[in-house]
Amino acid sequence: MAGGTGLAGRDVVAEALRRGYQVRVLSRNIPTPDQQAFRHGAEYVRADVVSGEGLSQALSGVDVVIDTLDGRTGKARKFLSTGAANLTAAAAGAGVKRAVLLSIVNVDQGPLAYYRAKAAQERAYSDSATNTVIVRAAQFHNLVAGIACAASKARLFISLRGVSFQPIATTDVARALLDVATTAELPDGGMVTVGGPDVIPMREAAEACREHAGGKGRIVTVPVPGSVGRFFREGRMLTPGDPFGTVKFKDWLELQPR
Numbered sequence: 262m263a264g265g266t267g268l269a270g271r272d273v274v275a276e277a278l279r280r281g282y283q284v285r286v287l288s289r290n291i292p293t294p295d296q297q298a299f300r301h302g303a304e305y306v307r308a309d310v311v312s313g314e315g316l317s318q319a320l321s322g323v324d325v326v327i328d329t330l331d332g333r334t335g336k337a338r339k340f341l342s343t344g345a346a347n348l349t350a351a352a353a354g355a356g357v358k359r360a361v362l363l364s365i366v367n368v369d370q371g372p373l374a375y376y377r378a379k380a381a382q383e384r385a386y387s388d389s390a391t392n393t394v395i396v397r398a399a400q401f402h403n404l405v406a407g408i409a410c411a412a413s414k415a416r417l418f419i420s421l422r423g424v425s426f427q428p429i430a431t432t433d434v435a436r437a438l439l440d441v442a443t444t445a446e447l448p449d450g451g452m453v454t455v456g457g458p459d460v461i462p463m464r465e466a467a468e469a470c471r472e473h474a475g476g477k478g479r480i481v482t483v484p485v486p487g488s489v490g491r492f493f494r495e496g497r498m499l500t501p502g503d504p505f506g507t508v509k510f511k512d513w514l515e516l517q518p519r
């Protein structure tokens with residue numbers, strides 16, 4: 262498991278342990294049992310996908326690699342494709358049977374620099390010698406709440422004009438990753454797309470955040486300019502068809518600290 266100390270990765274580790282699998286997490290920083298990233302029952306080993314340090318030891322004896330790595334700053338973004346190339350090469354060398362990468366819905370069409378870095382990461386997987394499945398997920402509940410509740414301390418709740426998301430809980434993303442990691446058949450085209458149970462207009466997300474914060478405050482509607490705004494307003498982050506996720510945004514928010 263690469264990225265198993267991160268937000269989504271921790272839920273993947275928990276889901277894999279719950280299903281009875283042995284889990285080894287590679288990380289640059291090994292968590293101690295008192296830390297949030299630690300999951301009892303997982304093995305943690307130090308490795309860095311960019312430098313390659315510790316990779317072959319981390320992958321020795323592994324059947325399936327799940328990658329939920331991330332890097333958001335300019336320099337770190339570059340590491341996504343380098344890391345993917347290093348990780349898949351080491352996986353092929355170690356005889357890993359399958360790799361599963363977490364990506365984003367329509368990432369190859371998105372106008373953000375971050376999307377381009379993720380698309381390059383996907384290509385590194387597709388071009389690799391390892392059997393790969395890419396799971397493209399809609400935005401996490403955390404991300405939508407991160408926007409809508411960003412100024413909650415100032416009693417302002419942010420809506421994006423004309424934008425709806427279909428957010429998904431990281432626990433549902435973890436189920437999807439484990440399903441494709443363990444199923445006998447690879448999905449058509451080596452890719453699956455998963456979204457949350459509901460399409461939520463940002464106004465509704467902002468109202469839910471206000472409710473969560475005690476019900477007081479003003480909703481501020483912000484326009485999203487340019488090609489990013491168009492991408493959002495056209496609903497290119499949505500996943501039409503049967504939803505995969507079961508945890509609704511409001512129910513998830515209810516469980517978050519106030």
Ligand SMILES: NC(=O)c1ccc[n+]([C@@H]2O[C@H](COP(=O)([O-])OP(=O)(O)OC[C@H]3O[C@@H](n4cnc5c(N)ncnc54)[C@H](OP(=O)(O)O)[C@@H]3O)[C@@H](O)[C@H]2O)c1
Nearest residue numbers: 264266267268269288289290309310330331364400401404
């Ligand atoms: N946020 C969303 O709405 C959304 C939606 C769909 C898909 N996704 C995708 O979900 C993935 C996971 O996101 P997240 O928010 O869970 O990420 P995160 O919390 O930032 O976690 C990133 C992980 O990457 C690891 N990492 C970074 N550099 C590393 C390196 N050089 N070597 C080894 N490990 C390294 C970190 O481990 P250490 O620091 O412990 O080494 C950490 O476990 C991303 O790829 C993102 O594109 C996100």
